Structures are given as structure tokens and as C-alpha cells.
Amino acid sequence: MDLHRLLNPARVGVIGASEHGPGGSVVRALLGSGYPGEIVAVNPKYSDVFGVPCVESIEAAGPVDCVFVMIARHRTPGVLNECGRAGVGAAVVFAGGFGESSNDGRQLEAELAAAARQSGIALLGPNSMGVVNAAVPMGLWVGAEYIPPGLSGAALVGQSGGMIDAVRTLGKPTGPQLFIDTGNEAILTTADFVDFLVDDPAVSAIGLIVEAVADVDRMAAALRKAQHRQKPVVGLQVGRSERGSAAIFGHTGALVSDADALRAFLASHGVLDVRDIDELTETLSLLVSGIETRGRGVVLVGTSGGKTAHYADLCEESGLELAEISPQTCRELAEIFDTDYTGANPIDMGLGPEGVDADKTRRVLETLVADETVGLVGVCGDLPVDPDRFVGAANYVDRAMRAAEAVADAGTSVVFIDTRPARSASQGRSWRVPVLEGSATSVKAIRHLLDFEKACRAQTVIGPTPAVAAAEAGGDGLPAGLDLELLCQQTWDGGADGVRLMRSDAVSDLLRRYGVDEVPGATVQLSDTAPGGDGLGPAVAAANEVGYPLAAKLHCPVHVHKSRAGLLKLDIRSTPDLLSAADQMRRAHLSICSDPHPQVLHLQSMVDVGLEVIAGVKVDPQFGPVLAVGIGGVAVEALQQVSRALLPLTAGQVAALVESSPVGRVLATMPQADHEALHRNLLAVSALAWDLRSVLAEADFNPITVLADGRGAWCVDVRVFIAAPGGAQCP
Numbered sequence: 102m103d104l105h106r107l108l109n110p111a112r113v114g115v116i117g118a119s120e121h122g123p124g125g126s127v128v129r130a131l132l133g134s135g136y137p138g139e140i141v142a143v144n145p146k147y148s149d150v151f152g153v154p155c156v157e158s159i160e161a162a163g164p165v166d167c168v169f170v171m172i173a174r175h176r177t178p179g180v181l182n183e184c185g186r187a188g189v190g191a192a193v194v195f196a197g198g199f200g201e202s203s204n205d206g207r208q209l210e211a212e213l214a215a216a217a218r219q220s221g222i223a224l225l226g227p228n229s230m231g232v233v234n235a236a237v238p239m240g241l242w243v244g245a246e247y248i249p250p251g252l253s254g255a256a257l258v259g260q261s262g263g264m265i266d267a268v269r270t271l272g273k274p275t276g277p278q279l280f281i282d283t284g285n286e287a288i289l290t291t292a293d294f295v296d297f298l299v300d301d302p303a304v305s306a307i308g309l310i311v312e313a314v315a316d317v318d319r320m321a322a323a324l325r326k327a328q329h330r331q332k333p334v335v336g337l338q339v340g341r342s343e344r345g346s347a348a349i350f351g352h353t354g355a356l357v358s359d360a361d362a363l364r365a366f367l368a369s370h371g372v373l374d375v376r377d378i379d380e381l382t383e384t385l386s387l388l389v390s391g392i393e394t395r396g397r398g399v400v401l402v403g404t405s406g407g408k409t410a411h412y413a414d415l416c417e418e419s420g421l422e423l424a425e426i427s428p429q430t431c432r433e434l435a436e437i438f439d440t441d442y443t444g445a446n447p448i449d450m451g452l453g454p455e456g457v458d459a460d461k462t463r464r465v466l467e468t469l470v471a472d473e474t475v476g477l478v479g480v481c482g483d484l485p486v487d488p489d490r491f492v493g494a495a496n497y498v499d500r501a502m503r504a505a506e507a508v509a510d511a512g513t514s515v516v517f518i519d520t521r522p523a524r525s526a527s528q529g530r531s532w533r534v535p536v537l538e539g540s541a542t543s544v545k546a547i548r549h550l551l552d553f554e555k556a557c558r559a560q561t562v563i564g565p566t567p568a569v570a571a572a573e574a575g576g577d578g579l580p581a582g583l584d585l586e587l588l589c590q591q592t593w594d595g596g597a598d599g600v601r602l603m604r605s606d607a608v609s610d611l612l613r614r615y616g617v618d619e620v621p622g623a624t625v626q627l628s629d630t631a632p633g634g635d636g637l638g639p640a641v642a643a644a645n646e647v648g649y650p651l652a653a654k655l656h657c658p659v660h661v662h663k664s665r666a667g668l669l670k671l672d673i674r675s676t677p678d679l680l681s682a683a684d685q686m687r688r689a690h691l692s693i694c695s696d697p698h699p700q701v702l703h704l705q706s707m708v709d710v711g712l713e714v715i716a717g718v719k720v721d722p723q724f725g726p727v728l729a730v731g732i733g734g735v736a737v738e739a740l741q742q743v744s745r746a747l748l749p750l751t752a753g754q755v756a757a758l759v760e761s762s763p764v765g766r767v768l769a770t771m772p773q774a775d776h777e778a779l780h781r782n783l784l785a786v787s788a789l790a791w792d793l794r795s796v797l798a799e800a801d802f803n804p805i806t807v808l809a810d811g812r813g814a815w816c817v818d819v820r821v822f823i824a825a826p827g828g829a830q831c832p
Contacts, residue, residue: 102289102293103223104289104297106166106191107166107167107191107223107225108232108234108279109234109236109239110165110241111138111166112141112163113139113140113167113241114140114141114143114159114162114165114167114169114189115131115140115141115142115143115168116144116168116170116172117172118143118147118150118171119146119150120147123171123243125151126243126244127169127241127242128140128142128153130241131241132151133246134233134240134246135248136238136240137237137238138239140153141154141165142156143155143158143168158183159180159187159189160183160186160187164187164188165188166189166190166191167191167193167241168184168189168191168193169192169193170193171195171196172196173196174197174199174206177209177213177227178216179216181216181217181222182219182220184222185216185220185222189220189222190221190222191222191223191225192217192222192223192224192225192226193226194213194224194228194229195227195228195229195230195231196227197227197228199213199227199228199287200287201228201285210227210285214287217287222288223288223289224287224288225281225282225288225289226285226287227284227287228285229262229282229283229284230243230262230265230284231243231282232282233279234248234280235251236279236303251274251275251276252278252303253276253277254278254303254305254306255276255277255278255279255306255386256277256278256281256294256298256308257277257279257308257309257385258281259281259291259311259337260282260291260311260312260313261310261312262282262284264310264337265280265282265310267378268280268308268378268381275389275390276382276385276386277385279298281294286315290316291309291311291314292315292316292319292322292323295320295323295324295327296319296323299326305389306333306388306389307327307332307333307335308335308337308381309335309372310337311337311363311367312340313363314363317723320370321366321370324367324371327371331557333373334371334372335381335384335549336372336375337376337377337378337381338360338363338374341360357717357719357727357745359721361727361745362719362724362727363724365724365745365747366724368747369746369747371556373549373552373553380545383539383543383545383546384545384546384550386535387516387547387550391533392535393554394550395476396476397424397474397475397477398423398425398476398477399422399477399478399547400423400426400446400475401416401423401448401478401518402447402448402449402450402465402469402478402479403480404449404450405451408447408449412481413447415540415541415544416447418541419541419544419545421548423447424446425444426444426445426448430468430471430475431443433468434448434465437461437464437465438451460500463501466478466505466508466515467504467507467508469513470512475513476513477516477550478514479515479516479518479543480501480505501517502534505517505534506533516534516536516537516543516547517535517536518537518540518544519536519537519538519540579792580614580615580792583614588611589601589823591603591604591606592604592823601822601823602821602823603820605656605701605703606624608819608821609622611789615786615788615789617782617785617789617816618782618813618816619816619819620706620815620816620817621705621706622647622651622703622705623644625703625704626700627639627683627701627702637680640683641679641680644676644704647705649674650672650674650707651673651679651704651706651707652670652671652704652705652706652817653669653670653679653686653705654669654686654705654818655668655686655687655689655690655701655702656668656700656702657693666693668686668689668690669686670685670686671707687700705817708806709806709808709812711774711808711809711814712771712774712806713732713734713803713804713805713806714731714732714733714779714804715729715730715731715732715733715734715801715803715804715805716729716730716782716786716802717743717802718748718786718797718800719799720790720798725747725748726747726797728746728747728748728787728790729743729744729745730743730744730758730759730783731743731744731762731763731764732767733805742762743763744761744762744764748787748790748791748794749791750787752780752784755783755784756780758783759779759780759783768807771809773809774807774808774809775810775814776807778807778808778811779805779807779814781814782805782816786800796824797823798823798824800819800821800822802816803818804817804818
């Protein structure tokens with residue numbers, strides 16, 4: 102859809118214009134922003150509004166590119182029909198009380214959308230505050246009586262006008278130049294604007310404030326387009342803390358909420374994930390600055406030991422890896438500092454007799470730029486908020502900026518970092534040196550820059566989303582002999598909403614088909630469910646076949662934590678031990694399961710101690726299967742130490758997911774662990790979950806025990822929950 106008439110209109114109409122209320126705010130905003138086009142006020146009650154002549158109706162206004170509709174919600178569908186007859190190309194509807202409020206509102210929004218479609222109008226909203234475009238300049242916005250002071254190359258699109266307004270009113274010289282509030286997205290969605298802005302050469306980075314995704318496949322296509330064009334997209338997801346309302350059946354249900362699925366979708370399509378407005382604005386500022394590291398390292402420099410220690414902490418917390426200083430550079434810096442400098446990064450430059458030494462800063466920067474391993478230098482915390490109020494400060498800022506500019510011209514990027522350097526930020530802009538605000542925020546922005554550069558070098562672009570991929574595949578792609586209908590019948594009752602737990606023997610067969618390494622064992626259904634009763638003969642025979650020592654677990658469809666429920670016994674070394682353990686577990690089973698569920702005993706070989714990992718899959722109704730990988734065990738929900746990704750995954754994406762997760766950080770300290778076996782099993786889990794996505798609700802692989810010295814990664818406990826109807830009733 103052509104959005105030029107919305108974003109760069111030659112003639113704008115304000116329907117419902119007045120000199121008070123929101124209608125007056127929009128007219129003032131257009132006038133105050135210096136909008137160069139013609140403004141038409143539409144209101145039969147007035148002759149003019151703030152000097153802008155009024156007409157009785159939009160049809161009497163002549164050709165208009167875009168209108169801002171400021172009338173009661175029940176009148177908006179009819180007014181849009183009038184706009185269609187008048188040849189209006191685009192419309193912003195401010196009124197709320199539509200789909201976000203009630204059934205009546207949803208019906209009214211459907212009528213509004215139908216009127217827009219019939220008229221061929223590009224509708225923004227309803228419930229939208231409008232558009233601000235500094236490039237026009239144009240403030241088609243409720244309350245935007247000024248526009249950003251510069252053209253940064255960043256655009257911000259979101260579903261929350263209040264959040265967007267919080268960024269707009271910061272007035273940052275390096276802030277976004279284009280603001281779009283999509284509102285309820287009755288016609289135009291965030292995906293439409295991403296697709297349009299990727300093609301806009303004036304926009305070099307796109308920021309998103311995301312509450313939900315209206316059209317997953319269209320959004321995925323727009324984000325893949327941005328990845329192909331290597332145009333960065335930064336996303337602030339709101340509502341992350343809200344847990345999903347669906348019933349939780351296993352561990353994974355507590356680890357993957359609806360918000361988590363959206364986050365995994367965005368991350369899988371290259372969106373840089375930020376957590377607050379400050380991180381969003383500073384990341385956009387850095388991305389549009391032209392700064393790049395060319396794949397080389399980052400060095401931070403400061404003027405005190407405390408400051409550099411603080412930044413070292415921030416780097417570790419945010420995951421920003423700093424460069425190793427070369428021996429030659431260490432020697433040169435030691436001469437400058439007149440100390441025994443040994444390569445610490447961040448670098449403590451120290452203070453001179455009169456405070457911060459601009460000449461020393463210049464020499465340090467020149468030394469670092471000569472090091473071919475250094476791609477970016479961050480100068481931390483030396484710029485005063487108002488240089489004119491501090492003796493020598495203005496001179497220092499001027500000299501430091503000149504030195505940074507000279508270094509940047511030599512091929513190494515430089516940024517200045519401080520808390521709130523209002524005037525210094527403008528001065529840095531004039532010297533082509535970015536000034537980032539906030540210590541922690543700035544470190545995160547640099548990390549996002551590195552992540553984006555890494556993705557560009559890898560050219561990682563995810564394939565189509567589940568709905569698109571399934572349509573393109575034209576087949577189910579299941580392993581030979583795997584029948585989903587039969588699979589759905591191999592279940593027990595196991596949860597609410599028709600969800601059923603797959604039988605352990607069926608799970609073992611499924612794992613073998615996909616090459617998932619399960620601990621060797623055997624499954625036995627006990628014929629006598631009473632504690633102290635007979636019926637353990639098959640279990641004894643199976644135990645002798647598996648071999649002692651072994652682990653025994655009694656399955657209960659309604660309980661996730663077997664160890665807490667007394668349904669797991671470890672290190673069983675003899676038949677008497679097995680009989681005693683079975684009796685204890687049967688008593689626990691009867692106390693938990695009020696219904697007479699069949700008692701199924703699963704015997705497994707004992708696994709050596711290793712790193713316990715969880716791999717869990719939850720099928721989101723909108724985004725499809727999501728894989729969560731993290732530190733496993735019984736405390737996994739409490740720890741929430743997981744990373745998530747949208748399926749399916751390639752081998753490279755599995756490795757990247759593990760590396761970025763808490764598991765990766767632990768494995769980095771365990772070089773002897775069988776990394777390859779873990780990756781292979783996770784790739785198999787990805788394939789299994791993807792193939793079963795039409796019937797799968799959730800699956801837990803917890804724990805997967807990763808052993809050392811090439812001895813593999815073994816699934817100790819696996820629970821698969823089937824969402825499709827048809828499971829066998831328990832006797």
C-alpha cells in the first residue's frame with residue numbers, strides 16, 4: 102500500500118477542528134511544526150480555527166491527501182465514506198472505544214474498516230494519536246506543537262501513542278525523525294509500515310513498540326525484508342511480564358508465556374530486543390550514527406578506577422565482550438600513563454593535575470586506533486552537562502571531540518558515554534561523534550550494535566512462519582510409519598482443555614524415530630495397583646534386563662515433579678531395593694491420583710553426574726512452536742534461566758541459541774562437555790516438535806544430562822502433551 106499520502110501529504114484536512122480540545126491541538130501542531138502544505142479545517146460551526154479557514158464538509162474542501170478525524174466514534178464510518186467520495190487518500194482516526202473496549206466497539210471498528218476498504222483509504226487507527234514527520238516537517242499529532250530538532254534517520258512505529266509520545270517529547274537531537282502510532286490497526290498495521298520504511302532511503306533504522314502482532318505472516322515477511330536489506334529493527338515489547346492464561350501442563354508452560362512467544366518471534370526475525378525507552382532511544386541513536394566496528398573489538402576508557410570497574414560490571418551484566426589489548430598497545434599505553442599498565446579493559450586513564458586531561462585523551466585514542474584489533478572506543482563519563490559552567494570544560498569538550506573525530510577518520514569509531522549530557526550531545530553531533538546517554542543503557546546499545554553487525558556478517562534470515570511454510574511444503578514431511586492420528590490415541594488423561602499425556606512407551610518410540618537420545622530403559626504396566634500387592638514380576642524381569650543400578654519412576658499424568666511427589670527413586674541396586682521402591686511409589690501414586698490411573702513403571706539406567714539442561718516446547722496458537730532452552734532440574738520454573746526461539750531451527754541457529762542462553766555460559770566453563778551431542782539432540786527436538794505442531798500442546802525434555810569426554814547428552818525424563826482430541830480413556 103502506498104503510504105506517501107499519509108506520511109508526506111501536500112494537503113491535510115482536520116475533520117472536527119476547533120480552537121479547544123483535541124481538534125484544536127492537531128491544528129496547532131500542524132501550524133507549530135511549520136508544515137509547508139495547505140491545512141483545511143472542517144467544521145460547519147466555525148469560520149476559521151486559529152486563522153485556518155473552515156469548510157462545512159470534506160467534500161467541499163477539494164482534493165485532500167490526508168485527513169485527521171476528530172469526531173465521535175459512532176460517526177466515523179459515515180465520515181470515511183464521505184472521504185472516499187471526496188478522493189481522500191489517507192485518514193487518521195483519533196477516537197477510542199472501538200475493538201479495544203467492547204463487543205459493540207468491535208462491531209463499530211469492523212464497520213470503520215469496511216468503509217476504509219470500500220473507499221480505498223489508508224486508515225491509521227482508530228485510537229491513534231497520528232504521525233510526526235520531521236522531514237516534511239509535519240506534526241499531524243494530538244499535542245505535537247513541536248517536532249524533533251534534527252533528521253536522524255530513525256523511525257519509530259508503535260501501538261501505544263503514550264509510549265511514542267514519551268520518546269517524542271524527549272526532544273533528542275539524535276532521536277527519531279518519524280513517529281507513527283498505529284492504534285488499533287483496523288487497516289494499516291505495524292507490518293505495513295515496516296515494509297514501507299525498509300524501502301525508504303531516508304530511514305536507516307526502525308524502532309518498534311510492540312503490544313501484539315495482527316498478521317504474523319505479513320509481519321514476518323516485512324522483518325525478513327529488513328534482514329535482507331540489512332536495515333536494523335529495534336523492538337520494545339510491552340506486557341512482557343504478563344503470564345499466559347492457558348493452562349500449564351508441564352515445566353515449559355511456566356517458561357513460555359504468550360509474551361515469551363512474541364519475543365521469540367521478534368528475535369527469530371532479527372529484531373534487537375530492548376527493555377525500556379532509554380535503551381530504545383540510545384540504540385537507535387547509535388545505529389543511525391554510522392558507527393561500526395567492522396568485526397573488531399570494543400575498548401572502553403575512563404578517568405578513575407571506580408568508574409572503569411563500574412563499566413566492567415555493566416559489560417558483564419549486559420553480555421558485552423570487550424577486546425583483549427595487544428601487548429604492543431599495552432606498552433604504548435604504559436608510557437602514556439607512566440604506570441605498569443597490563444591490559445585491563447576498561448582502561449583507567451586517570452586524572453591530570455587540572456582534572457580531565459584532553460591531551461592524554463587524544464594520545465590514548467591515537468594509540469588505540471593504531472591497534473588493528475580495536476574497532477570501537479567508548480570514552481566513559483567525561484562530558485559535563487553544561488560545559489560553560491565548569492572551568493576548562495568547554496575547552497576539554499572541544500579538544501576531545503576533535504581528537505575523536507580525527508581517530509574516527511582513521512578508521513576506528515569513537516563514542517562518548519555519560520549520564521545526561523544535554524549540551525554535549527548536540528556538540529558531539531556537530532563533530533560527528535555520537536554521545537550516548539546513561540551508562541548501563543549505552544553499554545547495552547553498543548552490544549546491540551555488535552549483535553546487528555554479527556547478524557549481517559552471518560546473513561541469518563529465518564524462513565517463512567509456520568502457516569506459510571506448511572502451505573509451501575504441500576505435505577506433512579513425517580518420518581516413515583509415523584501416524585499422527587494413531588499418536589493421538591497413545592495417551593492418558595493428563596490435563597485440562599482436552600490435553601492428554603502421551604504414554605511413555607509411545608514417547609520412547611517417538612524419540613527413536615527422531616534420533617533423540619533417551620537413557621536406555623524399559624516400561625512396565627503394573628497389573629496390581631495396590632501397595633504391597635503382587636504384579637511386580639514383569640518389573641523385576643525388566644530391571645534385570647536393564648541392569649542395576651537403575652532409576653525407577655512411576656508415571657502420574659497429573660503431576661509434573663516426580664521427585665517432589667515421591668514418584669522417583671534413584672540408585673536402585675537390587676531386586677529387594679526395587680520392590681521396596683515400587684511399594685513406596687505406589688502409595689504416593691494413590692495419594693496423588695484420586696482416579697484409578699494405570700500404574701506405569703519406567704526403569705532406566707543410572708546416568709553419571711553432568712550438566713542438567715531443559716529443552717521445552719510450547720505450541721503458541723499464533724506463532725507456532727517455541728523452544729525454551731535453559732538450566733534444567735526441578736527448580737527450572739523458579740530460576741527462569743532460559744532462552745527461547747521460534748521453530749524450526751537450523752543447526753547453526755541451535756548452536757547460537759545455546760551459546761546465548763545460561764546453558765552456553767555454563768558450557769563455556771566446561772570444555773570437556775559433549776557440546777556436539779547436546780546440539781544434535783536439540784536439533785532433533787526441533788524437528789520433532791515442528792512435525793507434531795498440529796497436535797502438540799507442550800513437551801518437556803527435563804533434564805537432558807550433558808556428559809563429558811564424548812559420552813553424549815541423554816534425555817532422562819520426557820513428557821509429551823497432545824492437544825488433539827481422541828486419547829484413550831483411562832479404565
